[in-house]
Amino acid sequence: MNFKYILVATMAAGLSSCTTNYAYEPIIPNPPNMEMTQARCQMMASSVDQGYFAYGSTSYVAGAAIGNALGNAIREDQFMRQCMTMSGWRRVPGPGQGKVTKAHSATPKWTPPKPRPAALGGKFPSAPK
16 A cells, blocks of 8 residues: 555656756747746746546545646646747757757748749640540
């Protein structure tokens, strides 16, 4: 029975110490200060947490608590990503958290397709036989 408690405590400690491996880069010409934006988004991220109620055996209640904690962590991460994007910062894979990895470029990352000239001049080929 004590093994279950140790396992649950170890899993909870392991999940709470997860580190992320991403950075932010600006997506608008003059974004607001990243540290202040990140702090504001983190303060608001807890608003997406959901509570839970579990009744039953100890292992069921512990499982419900872990499941709820994982769900809340996922919701908070999605909120952070959207909040930072709306503030002018994009999450990119990177070596450290919270560091700008690339200089902002005014050119778009993609080029629109070139319009094709009307090669047939309005005439359609004959139908296949």
